[in-house]
Amino acid sequence: MMRSSLGSPTRLLRKGWAMAGARYAVILIVALGAYALVLLIAGKDPIQAYADTFSFTLGSRYGFSEVLVRMIPLLLTAIAVALPSRLGLINVGGEGQLYMGAWLATWGAITFTSLPQAAFIPLLIVLGFLGGGAWASVAGFFRARGLVNETITTLLMNYIAPLIVGFFVYGPWRSREMGASAFPQSAAFPSAARLPQFLGTRVHLGLILALVALVAFWFVLDRTKWGLKMKAIGGNPEAARRLGIRLGVYILVAMFVAGGIAGLAGMAEVASLHGRLRAGFSPGYGFVGFLISWMTGGSPVGILIMSFVLAIVFSVGSLLQITQGVPFAAINVLMAIILFVVLARPRLALSTFGRKS
């Protein structure tokens, strides 16, 4: 029931990259066309908007590097949705898990201030993973015990996690550096706790973490017995249970690892880009990650491509906010259109291109 109708990722891979690429292209063209209509109705100039977006993102080295920076949290949160979806679980809590990863990592960074960088970076990775993982495990535990569906719990917990972060940055962790009027944020991370950035851009270690996570995700699911068992559970939980697979353990572990991966995204954001914990630092990365995972049916290659594309799309949001006065939340319309196209027309898009190739 939870499987998307897009076909399994391995089948997509077998049909080849061209096929998958064509499918994503159709989805994107339709979605961008529909969003252009929305912009027109709102009295904006869509062609100018898309031209601006293109030249600001792919047109320069700096713009391109910023796309990669935005891609990092999208990759990680997309994996956090794709992994449990193999079991038929719908994890919509990437946003909350991201916040909790950042929260626990910040605790580490402002507590163990004198560690050397070689010890600090692994510590932050572990803490970020634990923070998000523990948060997601709550939903996983309740689901494994058959108490509550994980979809509704992860959604509700998305509203609690930012409040926890808000409580700490307005309360016990609030920086006093600039007196009482200081912007509510934690103290600055010690320089040893900042993730390294590369080539004079803001692209940081998180990109490598995300790519490692993606490869590990592919390897475990496609090349190990755990992956096979997860597929069996996702395909037919009752049959898997009768074969002696312990469903509860798989659900709990999958949710923990998924939450941990989303937590890494939060940790990387604060430890590299901001250097402090701030309330509301994520503009909804967790939700976009959900979208990417659904669009691609959880295929690792698809996640890589679509994270990149949506990182560009995502920068449309902040760009249009500045140049055309469209509220940032309008980006949700574009995401909704993409999701709509994916849900409404999968067979058409597939069969059209299946016949050609």
Place this chain on the structure above:
Amino acid sequence: MNWVLIRGVISGTIMYGTPLLYATLGEVVGQRAGMVNLGLEGILLIGASVGFAVSVVTGNSWLGVAAAGAGGAVFNLIYAYLVVNRRANQLASGLTVMFFGMGVSAMLGRAFVGEGIKGLTRYQIPGIASFSWATKTLFSYDLLVYLGIPVALLVWWFVFRTRWGLNVRAVGENPSAAFAAGRRVAWLKYQAVLVCGFLGGIAGAHLSVALARTWTEGMTGGRGFIAVALVIFSKWHPLRAIAGALLFGGAVTFQLQLQAQGSSISPFVLNMIPYAVTLGVLLIWGGARRFAAPAGLGRVYHGEE
């Protein structure tokens, strides 16, 4: 506890519970027809923004409420199309509606940020209100509040005492059997989705037109998801939804009263209370769901072509 506080808690519980009641009733009808609609959050936002915008433009809040109901119903057709016609996954379809609602309401509401309206007129119950000063403030609500319980009764009557309700429940329990018995499954599902959208739109309008009397982006703050949770709490029964809505209204009011009294607890912690209460309620009642939930809930019905 002084009288002022008690009065504040009672009237606040009723006021904040009302939008949740309408939203929960709408979701009950949808789920009785076998459809979980997480898009309720988006529907509420559409109702809130449309209701407020129309109230500002026309100067008539009731027109705003009506437009919000109609807007919610029309908007929910996106969900119906995906789930009924395209046989898409219900949870993902609901999230599509949620994203649409967030974005469209933000674009629509932007022009109305900072505007103010008079809101819905509050009426007093003639007999009780004149009794004393205390009861006067306790029994002064807008018409949507007074209509809340009658609407719940009406939904109950329609779902459990009419042929239409029987058909809707049949579709929710076993669409194949309903089809075999000559029921028009798709059309009944569309009707349930329209009712759900209409009530959700009214709920959103009550938030913006009667409670807040302003529009702010994302002002529903997850109430749509809370309503979905309250459906489980109410065991898919319209009258138990009243208890669920009052419970949530009570949690919100308790938190607001503590803040108003200058409590030393951080507002961030207090703001968690409604979500935490909802999660707790889900845990306590969640185990019972398999005995009360419509059997076809969440399943894709592939039709009998």
